[in-house]
Amino acid sequence: MTVPVLPNLTARRLFLDRHLLLRPGSGSGSGTDLARVIEDLGFVQLDSVTTLARAHDTILWARRARYRPAALTRAVGRDRTVFEHWTHDASVIPMGFYPMWRLKFARDRARMEGRWSQDRRAGWQAEVDTVLRHIHDHGPTSSRDVGQGEVRGSSGWWDWHPSKTALEYLWRSGQLAVSHRAGFRKIYDLAERVIPRDVFDARVTREETLDWTMTAALDRLGFATSGELAAFFDIATPAEAKAWSAAALAEGRIIPVDVEITDATRRRCVITPALLDLAGELPAPTNRVRLLSPFDPALRDRARARRLFGFDFRIEIFVPEAQRRYGYYVFPILQGDRLIGRLDAARRGDALVVRAFWPEPGVRLGKGRVTALEAELNRARHLANADHVTWQEGWVR
Numbered sequence: 001m002t003v004p005v006l007p008n009l010t011a012r013r014l015f016l017d018r019h020l021l022l023r024p025g026s027g028s029g030s031g032t033d034l035a036r037v038i039e040d041l042g043f044v045q046l047d048s049v050t051t052l053a054r055a056h057d058t059i060l061w062a063r064r065a066r067y068r069p070a071a072l073t074r075a076v077g078r079d080r081t082v083f084e085h086w087t088h089d090a091s092v093i094p095m096g097f098y099p100m101w102r103l104k105f106a107r108d109r110a111r112m113e114g115r116w117s118q119d120r121r122a123g124w125q126a127e128v129d130t131v132l133r134h135i136h137d138h139g140p141t142s143s144r145d146v147g148q149g150e151v152r153g154s155s156g157w158w159d160w161h162p163s164k165t166a167l168e169y170l171w172r173s174g175q176l177a178v179s180h181r182a183g184f185r186k187i188y189d190l191a192e193r194v195i196p197r198d199v200f201d202a203r204v205t206r207e208e209t210l211d212w213t214m215t216a217a218l219d220r221l222g223f224a225t226s227g228e229l230a231a232f233f234d235i236a237t238p239a240e241a242k243a244w245s246a247a248a249l250a251e252g253r254i255i256p257v258d259v260e261i262t263d264a265t266r267r268r269c270v271i272t273p274a275l276l277d278l279a280g281e282l283p284a285p286t287n288r289v290r291l292l293s294p295f296d297p298a299l300r301d302r303a304r305a306r307r308l309f310g311f312d313f314r315i316e317i318f319v320p321e322a323q324r325r326y327g328y329y330v331f332p333i334l335q336g337d338r339l340i341g342r343l344d345a346a347r348r349g350d351a352l353v354v355r356a357f358w359p360e361p362g363v364r365l366g367k368g369r370v371t372a373l374e375a376e377l378n379r380a381r382h383l384a385n386a387d388h389v390t391w392q393e394g395w396v397r
Contacts, residue, residue: 006223006271006279008260012308012337014222014279019298020063021334022285029060029067030074035081035094037063042220042232043091045295046084048184049317051329051346052384056092058293058331061383068383077180080196084178084186085171088234088300097216098195099202103209104235105174112169124162131166132175140179140189143167210236214244222279223257223269228301245270262310285336289372291343291380292332299332311339311360326358333357335372345377352377352386358397365396 006014016022020040027033037060038044047055053069060067072092075081082092085101086108093101116124135141146163167188170176177194179187192200204212217232218224224232230241248254248270255273258266271279292299294315305311313332316324327344334340340363344356354377359365365373377389 003256003258003268004276005266006257006259006276008262008264008308009337010279010282011223011259013282013285014275015304015308016285016298016334016337017278017282018220018222019296021290021298022282022337024286024288025063025065027064027066029064030071031079032081033064034060034067034071034075035079038075038082038092039094039096040220041297042216043087043093043297045087045297045300046090046092047295049329052291052331052352052380054184055293055295057383058291059296061380062290062292062296065379073181076178080194083195086234088231095196095199098199099204100209100212100235102174102203103206104233105172107235109169109173112172124166127162128166128169131163132170135176135188135190140187141167142182142185142187144185210240210244214241214248218254218270218272219275222275223259223271225267225269228269228304231301259307261307267307287336287368287372289340289369289376290334291345291376292334294329294331296332305339309339313342327356330356330358333373333376335369338363340369345380347384347386348390350387351390352381352384352388354389354391354395356392356395356397 013022020037025037027037029037041059041063044056044059049055052058053061056072057067057069060072072082076084076092081095083095083098084090084092086104087093131141131146134146138145143164146167167176171178171186171188174191176188177191179189179194181187213233213235214229217229221228221232226241226245227238229245230236230238236244245254249256253272254270255276257269257271257276259269260266294313299305299313302313305313311332314325315329316326317328321328326342329346330342330344332339332341333343339360341357341359343354345352345354347353357365357373363369374389381387381389
């Protein structure tokens, strides 16, 4: 059997198309359109850091320029079209995926309980029962309502105030759900009072969950190794993903494909026949410049970004200032099917201030590209609630 080859340019375009970054997105960015965007992406990571806007808002805005943060607030707290839980990190997830998360709930619960020493088990369980009873009796609750701050010397969430730890445990194990947020603070309630009844009552088997997890991940990645499929939703184990891939290959549901990476070598992946056909039919991208969140799902897998785009990206929030190569929080910049650089920009008062732009090697900032970048920053100022864009002297580095 001859294994098909996916040229680098074609692979990049397929990957970007699956992440809604190849073609123009003209939807409203609210209501059913927003729910569809999140379903197409699979999830959107949440993060509280704000320089221009919060990460999840920037992710959604990059796909829908009319999106505003209030739309996601309504989706979680009123419309219940998405729920909050964990993939590789805290995320908003389509509500229809909730039944598949029960396997993750069970595995997280077992993992967390495994950290309880035998002599502390009764004490922790009593705390959990107390918090659960409080929410049952009094309704939606935050960590402020049941715990007072963190334990000194805390080295992780399991060392928080016991009541805060209990909330996290109950949420991660599926007994609670995020009802809504106050600012960025989670407000929890019993899962059965948050999740729509038909979704909450639905049950799927472990085998059905794993098959859905792998199939849905591949549809959103375009092509992948079994390890990349396992990491996407972080529900299946690497061993389960490898077994699923072997079975799906034997059944002809997926086929091998050699993906050309930036150094012209090839990497063996799997793809569906339908996605391989789609890859050959994709349109060329527009010349639009897009500002991406550092947490954009297209960049979550840093190794894939290096292989496909030759783009070596690192978030430097936790890097000491003197050791940063770029800045505290810089935005990757996409143009067409290329990542062309990184931008340091933040809201200061009523202005969106552009402090620096580092073009990638071989990228020239001609008049047309600067004009496209200016147009994107003018769009971004609306998300940032800024009146105008200011460009600092010497902004091109």
